Amino acid sequence: NAGVTQTPKFQVLKTGQSMTLQCAQDMNHEYMSWYRQDPGMGLRLIHYSVGAGITDQGEVPNGYNVSRSTTEDFPLRLLSAAPSQTSVYFCASVTLVAGRNEQFFGPGTRLTVL
Amino acid sequence: TQLLEQSPQFLSIQEGENLTVYCNSSSVFSSLQWYRQEPGEGPVLLVTVVTGGEVKKLKRLTFQFGDARKDSSLHITAAQPGDTGLYLCAGTYSGAGSYQLTFGKGTKLSVIP
Numbered sequence: 001n002a003g004v005t006q007t008p009k010f011q012v013l014k015t016g017q018s019m020t021l022q023c024a025q026d027m028n029h030e031y032m033s034w035y036r037q038d039p040g041m042g043l044r045l046i047h048y049s050v051g052a053g054i055t056d057q058g059e060v061p062n063g064y065n066v067s068r069s070t071t072e073d074f075p076l077r078l079l080s081a082a083p084s085q086t087s088v089y090f091c092a093s094v095t096l097v098a099g100r101n102e103q104f105f106g107p108g109t110r111l112t113v114l
Numbered sequence: 115t116q117l118l119e120q121s122p123q124f125l126s127i128q129e130g131e132n133l134t135v136y137c138n139s140s141s142v143f144s145s146l147q148w149y150r151q152e153p154g155e156g157p158v159l160l161v162t163v164v165t166g167g168e169v170k171k172l173k174r175l176t177f178q179f180g181d182a183r184k185d186s187s188l189h190i191t192a193a194q195p196g197d198t199g200l201y202l203c204a205g206t207y208s209g210a211g212s213y214q215l216t217f218g219k220g221t222k223l224s225v226i227p
Contacts, residue, residue, distance in 0.1 A: 004156075035217075042219035043157070043202070090156050100145050100164060101206045101215050105156030 002026055004093050006106035013081040013113045021076040021109050023091030031094040032074040033058070033103070034066065036087040043090065049074055081113045118205055120218035128226050130192050135221040137203035138185045144206050146186050148177055151200040151220075193225045 007022045025032065033048040035058075045058030049068040063085060065077040078085060088110050092103040119138045127133055137146070145164045149157035161170050163179035163186065170177045174197075176189040190197055204217045 040219065043217040045215070100162045102147065102159055102162060103215065104159070107156050
């Protein structure tokens with residue numbers, strides 16, 4: 001039982017390049033989310049999904065796309081990378097138990113855009 | 115946008131000391147969580163509180179939810195170097211969707227041996 005896995009661990013891109021951050025969970029959770037973490041800004045929600053085929057925008061969605069074709073996978077795509085997207089990205093798998101929204105985070109992807 | 119304020123932002127203490135960190139909002143939470151994040155890792159859930167006035171203990175950590183469900187505190191007794199990390203509170207606001215979780219900016223704790 002691996003929990004939440006993310007790849008790659010580190011990535012360096014040039015401005016304008018595109019890439020996909022991978023996220024997978026084996027806990028059979030319906031809800032998954034993507035956050036970015038920047039110094040002094042805390043964790044900010046980018047996109048989330050409440051089940052296969054259903055996604056929605058969070059607080060900072062611009063420049064990112066997501067899709068959810070299976071319960072297990074929730075990739076995040078950067079369409080045209082910008083230096084402002086330099087950040088640490090966390091994927092989370094979420095369980096709702098008696099109204100408690102509990103997040104299980106992956107180890108993160110550290111992205112630098114030059 | 116709901117705001118969730120954490121204080122202090124940074125805390126450096128000697129091993130064996132006690133400390134308290136705070137999480138405050140002007141709005142009512144339906145539930146509130148505390149996470150700990152170590153360098154290079156993702157946040158790990160420590161506790162969830164849902165009832166006003168609720169107190170939960172996890173070894174040397176004591177979590178309290180305010181009676182009005184607008185604030186919470188984390189108290190660590192006899193801090194150890196292994197307690198070093200970033201402590202994040204996160205809340206689901208009453209009236210918001212159950213999936214909407216707002217994070218504070220965190221308290222960075224350093225425990226010096």
